[in-house]
Amino acid sequence: MGLFSNQFSNVVEWNEFREDMIFYKWSNQEIKKGSRLIIRPGQDAIFLYNGKIEGIFTDEGDYDIESQIIPFLSTLKGFKFGFNSGIRAEVLFINTKEFLVRWGTGNPINIPTPQLPGGMPIRSNGTFSFKINDYIKLIDKIAGVKSSYFVEDVKLRITSILDQLLMKWIVKEGKDMFNLQSMSFDIAKGIKDDLDMQLFDSGMTITSFQIMSFNYPESVQKMIEKNASHSMIGNMNTYQQASMVDGISSGAVGGGGVASDMAGMMMGMNMANQMMQNINQASNTNQATPTQTSSGAATSSSSSEKPNFCPNCGQKTGEGNFCSNCGHKLN
Structure with a gap:
């Protein structure tokens, strides 16, 4: 009897496991007396009988179906294996991972x-x-x-x-x-x-x-990048200056060596001079604010005033246009 019962023994497990498989249905064999259920990590096993869920098993392990599984099945809990009879049940294995x-x-x-x-x-x-x-x-x-x-x-x-x-x-x-x-x-x-x-x-x-x-x-995409670069630059003068700096730093001037270094220095000095001139012009424009005379003509507030003391020798000035002490022109 034991010899024949071993002949009918089988293992219910996920035979074709793949990482990209969501579920696998074991349904190609009849579950016989002595069969075992193997649930591996990351798997759940669902027993189905006539398309109905009989039991869900979520703990990994190796189980004896007759003694450890059948007593928990809804319809088949009283099923008894005979010498040549088995269960035509299906087992659905679920991959529980994300x-x-x-x-x-x-x-x-x-x-x-x-x-x-x-x-x-x-x-x-x-x-x-x-x-x-x-x-x-x-x-x-x-x-x-x-x-x-x-x-x-x-x-x-x-x-x-x-x-x-x-x-x-x-x-x-x-x-x-x-x-x-x-x-x-x-x-x-x-x-x-x-x-x-x-x-x-x-x-x-x-x-x-x-x-x-x-x-x-x-x-x-090129239009978006160009628009973004112009927004960051702010104005074309600064853009040109930045382009020159990029050209110098990337070695675009000359063929390298002393000539390239000298050209880069000259361009850098010219840029610095130009920037200083722009700053001075802006400063002079802000300082030379015109004032209104009694006749309505716009004049500079500092062009017609004489100093109270000679800037050359320090002598107090009078009504004349020249210093009475050293002869320095006062306006």
């Missing part, structure tokens, strides 16, 4: 914008994570008719509607179409909520959704 998926738009998304009549073609990429959170819904919608399910299956389902959701939330949140990255958090949050609703009936939930970047056409 799956991380990278996504990217296959084609540019034309976002409506007043600046471009045909729309702004934008690409985007990022990541999203999901996991199984409702076994009953999973079995009802997917596992009831499939023997396995992969991350790629979920990715295809997500990316099929992702372009529409990107357009929806970019238009909704978009105030500056040329600076979408600053709004990526709010856009991603809206998309995550929508995707979570899409997977809700399948027993899965979106745990995170991230937008890594928005990519513009090359011509638009």
Whole structure:
């Protein structure tokens, strides 16, 4: 009897385990007397009988099905193995980990914008994570008719509607179409909520959704960079001076050596002189404020006044235009 019972013994386990497999259904054999159930870390095992959940086992380990599993099954707790009889039950193994998926738009998304009549073609990429959170819904919608399910299956389902959701939330949140990255958090949050609703009936939930970047056409990207550089420079004079400094620092003058160093020094001195002249001109303009005379003519407040003391010898001045002591001209 023992010889024949060993012949019918088998092991119920996840035979085809893969990191990207969401679930696996063991249903190709009959569970015999002496069979064992093996649950590995990161797995849950669900016993199904006639499509109905009989029991869910979440603790990893090696179990004797007759003595440790059957007593906890809803319908089969009184089942007794016979010499040549077994259970035609199914065991669904669930991968309990959180799956991380990278996504990217296959084609540019034309976002409506007043600046471009045909729309702004934008690409985007990022990541999203999901996991199984409702076994009953999973079995009802997917596992009831499939023997396995992969991350790629979920990715295809997500990316099929992702372009529409990107357009929806970019238009909704978009105030500056040329600076979408600053709004990526709010856009991603809206998309995550929508995707979570899409997977809700399948027993899965979106745990995170991230937008890594928005990519513009090359011509638009160059325009954005040029506009940003002009904004930082402020005015063209400073822009030209900064360009000269960049040329000197990068060795663009001459072919190197003494000639290049001298040319760089000359350019630097000329720039310094020009900057000093600009500062002096601005200072003189601010100081030479015109005053109004009694006749209405604008004159300089300092052009007609004589000093009370001679600036050359210190002698007190009189009514004349020259110092009576040293002859220095007073105005």
